[in-house]
Amino acid sequence: MENGKTMMAADAGGAARERLEAVLDGLESAVYAADARNDEILFANRAFRTLHGGDTVGRVLRDLVVPLPERGDYRVDPRGLAGDDAPCELFDGELLQPRGGRWYHVREQAVRWVDGRIVRLGIATDITDRKKTAEIARQQEERISRTARLITMGEMASMLAHEINQPLSAIANYCAGCIARMQAGASMQELLPAMRKASEQAERAGKIIRRIREFVKKSEPRRAPAPVSAILDEALAFAEIDARRAGIRLAVDVAPGLPDVYADRIMIEQVVLNLVRNGLDAMKDAIGDERVLTVRARACGERLVEIAVIDRGHGIDEEDRERLFQPFFTTKAEGMGMGLAICRSIVEFHNGRLSVESGPEDGTMFAFTLPVEGGACE
Amino acid sequence: MNEAESGQKIFIVDDDEALRDSLVWLLESHGHAVAAFGCAGDFLAAWNKDLIGCLLLDVRMPGMSGPELFEELARRHSTLPVIFITGHGDVPMAVAALKKGAVDFIEKPFAGNDMLHIIAHCLAREREERERRRAGADTARRLAQLTAREREVLELIVDGKLNKQIADTLGISIKTVEVHRSRLMEKMGARSLASLIRQVMSARTDEARG
Numbered sequence A: 001m002e003n004g005k006t007m008m009a010a011d012a013g014g015a016a017r018e019r020l021e022a023v024l025d026g027l028e029s030a031v032y033a034a035d036a037r038n039d040e041i042l043f044a045n046r047a048f049r050t051l052h053g054g055d056t057v058g059r060v061l062r063d064l065v066v067p068l069p070e071r072g073d074y075r076v077d078p079r080g081l082a083g084d085d086a087p088c089e090l091f092d093g094e095l096l097q098p099r100g101g102r103w104y105h106v107r108e109q110a111v112r113w114v115d116g117r118i119v120r121l122g123i124a125t126d127i128t129d130r131k132k133t134a135e136i137a138r139q140q141e142e143r144i145s146r147t148a149r150l151i152t153m154g155e156m157a158s159m160l161a162h163e164i165n166q167p168l169s170a171i172a173n174y175c176a177g178c179i180a181r182m183q184a185g186a187s188m189q190e191l192l193p194a195m196r197k198a199s200e201q202a203e204r205a206g207k208i209i210r211r212i213r214e215f216v217k218k219s220e221p222r223r224a225p226a227p228v229s230a231i232l233d234e235a236l237a238f239a240e241i242d243a244r245r246a247g248i249r250l251a252v253d254v255a256p257g258l259p260d261v262y263a264d265r266i267m268i269e270q271v272v273l274n275l276v277r278n279g280l281d282a283m284k285d286a287i288g289d290e291r292v293l294t295v296r297a298r299a300c301g302e303r304l305v306e307i308a309v310i311d312r313g314h315g316i317d318e319e320d321r322e323r324l325f326q327p328f329f330t331t332k333a334e335g336m337g338m339g340l341a342i343c344r345s346i347v348e349f350h351n352g353r354l355s356v357e358s359g360p361e362d363g364t365m366f367a368f369t370l371p372v373e374g375g376a377c378e
Numbered sequence B: 001m002n003e004a005e006s007g008q009k010i011f012i013v014d015d016d017e018a019l020r021d022s023l024v025w026l027l028e029s030h031g032h033a034v035a036a037f038g039c040a041g042d043f044l045a046a047w048n049k050d051l052i053g054c055l056l057l058d059v060r061m062p063g064m065s066g067p068e069l070f071e072e073l074a075r076r077h078s079t080l081p082v083i084f085i086t087g088h089g090d091v092p093m094a095v096a097a098l099k100k101g102a103v104d105f106i107e108k109p110f111a112g113n114d115m116l117h118i119i120a121h122c123l124a125r126e127r128e129e130r131e132r133r134r135a136g137a138d139t140a141r142r143l144a145q146l147t148a149r150e151r152e153v154l155e156l157i158v159d160g161k162l163n164k165q166i167a168d169t170l171g172i173s174i175k176t177v178e179v180h181r182s183r184l185m186e187k188m189g190a191r192s193l194a195s196l197i198r199q200v201m202s203a204r205t206d207e208a209r210g
């Protein structure tokens, strides 16, 4: 910088221009200026030049790598602009380059060039990756909500329990009332309407049971080869929401090179999610670094993959351990007690085994096996 | 005891028609007077502060829920005790309601006898409570009829002072104390010293309760 002073004194304007060009060349977006009347390129920054393989000044702004607005896309036709119309905005939008399949965000403005001409000053930014990420996020969300629909099976059971409670309670009431009246010597005529209503309620309960059966039939499993990591990704994307809310970290440990399993993905996702949720529930009172729940997948011989959910929660009493998998066994105020029962039958349907043991440090480990593709039926 | 004769009524608010109808049947079979409503709004329309008995209230209902109706009744200073009817998963909510003053809750499906016991217990308590309020209002009315001097004498009696001490404290003769004493006993409708003291003390605890 010794001669900076002299340079600045000698040619302050030139230095300013150089600095400006350095800034423009540093941009990742392509910047260009072209004559508004004949499209002659008057300036192009480094990004623009790189895209077009060399200097483009003097060329005409057409058939380029960067997609540009067509005539009809402009707010005002740049060709017809007079001196005092500038500066004004010409275009702002996203354009697809049909040959390369890349997306650009393009902004063009009409400004007066140094020599008084009207030029289109444009900046084009490649947004393909950003668009892709947004698209992936959207797909992910869609998948999560699909998983969410399925996961409500436990909630569905809870709703049905509520629904079936209604006719059952009504039947009990009608019958208890009849008994009291019979003991007081009531006539048959007096009791008949209540008995009729009781049997109608029994039919209502029967209908609810039939609905459950149909629901179960419709969700019959479909097995296909599936990558373990994809199954875990989907289940955990959903569990992550609960974990974050509970202030618990999910650690995922998938052994590299696992073979695909032969399974109904959605069902296995449901198993994983149920186990993770139980683990989170058990860790309500865990402290500090104990607030980690690990999901681990590894090979178990050549024909099986084992998925384990390891929590650091309050563990399980010896006497409860026997009953965990029984339907409706729960120790939670709002529990349904169906989670583990459903998990076990899903795993067993897949010829796997769901087992429980104390965790390696403290807490509990639930682990289940799945056959790898081709390993199921021998 | 037959509640139909005591004027007490069991009010039911439940959106499920069969459940409601069957409850009416069961409770009438046991001699209760019953009135049933299909939604919170219908009950509120029929409500007035003189209803006596108890309210069986379903937790889950479309529109205004059971707990919401419960809070609205509290705002209106309703004295009708409330028993919640709960289904699966409603227990935490029922516990919260108990803390806010609900009497009890019964879980669906009910064991018929448990429910009848809970209701009978609730009605008995409502009668006592009402009797206590009536007695309290009566005492308050009688207290208002005492003269300032009689009230002073009453204070000292309740403090356990003898006639002699009262006379000294107030600077009047024992004879005068005796006159005040018999007049205030009469005005309070008390037959003995013990019943006078009991009456005044219970009126005071009521006041302290608000």
Ligand SMILES: Nc1ncnc2c1ncn2[C@@H]1O[C@H](COP(=O)(O)OP(=O)(O)O)[C@@H](O)[C@H]1O
Residues within 6 Å of the ligand: A274, A278, A279, A282, A311, A313, A314, A315, A316, A324, A329, A330, A331, A332, A334, A335, A336, A337, A338, A339, A340, A341, A364
């Ligand atoms: N990771 C765990 N740690 C401790 N206890 C557990 C764990 N998972 C399940 N349990 C126990 O097993 C019971 C049954 O679980 P589940 O069938 O999923 O029903 P729910 O979660 O509705 O209670 C739970 O209530 C709990 O007592």
Ligand SMILES: [Mg+2]
Residues within 6 Å of the ligand: A274, A277, A278, A339, A340
């Ligand atoms: Mg569970």
